[in-house]
Amino acid sequence: MASNILESITAQYHSLTRSGKKLADYIFAHTGEAQYFSISTLAENSGVSEASITRFCHGLGLAGYNDFKLALAKTDHVTDMGELSDSPQGIASEDSLNTIFQKIHKASVLSLNETLELLDENAINKAVDLLVQADRVFCFGNGGSMVMAMEAWARFSTATSRFVHVSDSHMQIMNTALATSRDVLLVFSYSGSTKDMEDTLQIAREHGVSIILVTHYPNSRAAQFADVVLLCGYNEGPLQSGSIPAKVGQLLLIDCLFYGFCRRNPEASAAARSATAEAVARKML
Structure with a gap:
């Protein structure tokens, strides 16, 4: 498998089925938000079946959809503490304790x-x-x-x-x-x-x-x-x-x-x- 899941999808794109290409196109266009979707939500939004998504994940060498979501999350920009860096609530080790407190508060609110x-x-x-x-x-x-x-x-x-x-x-x-x-x-x-x-x-x-x-x-x-x-x-x-x-x-x-x-x-x-x-x-x- 390629170094990240998007590269792996790109490498296999031309060998994908019609539904596989439709799903890949959706993922490329909605990479940031797709990692938050349940399999049923992704199926509804992309216009393919849950079974097609499962086959798509297996074709990428993944055990299932949860592995795919995790791999997709790792392609996004994250801080050194594993938080999304483009989120206002993303916490990094360089943040002061007061900044961390404020971010946690904002996320809870x-x-x-x-x-x-x-x-x-x-x-x-x-x-x-x-x-x-x-x-x-x-x-x-x-x-x-x-x-x-x-x-x-x-x-x-x-x-x-x-x-x-x-x-x-x-x-x-x-x-x-x-x-x-x-x-x-x-x-x-x-x-x-x-x-x-x-x-x-x-x-x-x-x-x-x-x-x-x-x-x-x-x-x-x-x-x-x-x-x-x-x-x-x-x-x-x-x-x-x-x-x-x-x-x-x-x-x-x-x-x-x-x-x-x-x-x-x-x-x-x-x-x-x-x-x-x-x-x-x-x-x-």
Whole structure:
């Protein structure tokens, strides 16, 4: 393979299929933004199928689409700390600590503002309906998204005992296999494109379990299974995986769901929050 992915595409361009050339042309014209796309978004924007994209990646000697995104990100201009240098939030080692603080703050504010713009009141209401009516709510996520699932469980645990957090992907699919139509999955997946989560969501669909998905990509594979899709802001590139600003937007969504849930039965919620606060207070010195 050539020294960077764009050179490799150029070298193979004349041997590509018609759809391969169409995809290559799109990538050349949108190199900077394509690294942020899910495979479904790239397929929609470029006008080729997901299968064609997968074959395109394999033809370049890559294991799959995620490897392609990472290779594409490495062709962009990055700082010595792996941040995009043309981004106002890109951090370099030469930045002073105060400059780094300012950039982190700007990125977090950007994430909050973008998530707020994407908030759909009808979608939140529908999600709250499902949460209120559920016997159990399973909070799932893989990798960095597992942390967000735990945050949701911890937040709702102050007001109800019906939320359950399961971190291991095998245990997630086992719990889903035993779930009923009275249960709900609250799933966090920034990319919406991980195999473990897709397997779990497929089982949920077969058992009639409702799914609330928090993701950045409305047309992701996971979104195809969801009853409600809630979108978080902030473009997280392959080299910025696990970024805090991407999580800040998801925290906003968790709190919107939490207060939407509590306002449906304010007296019971207030009593539960008071009881849990008093219980924890005994552990404080």
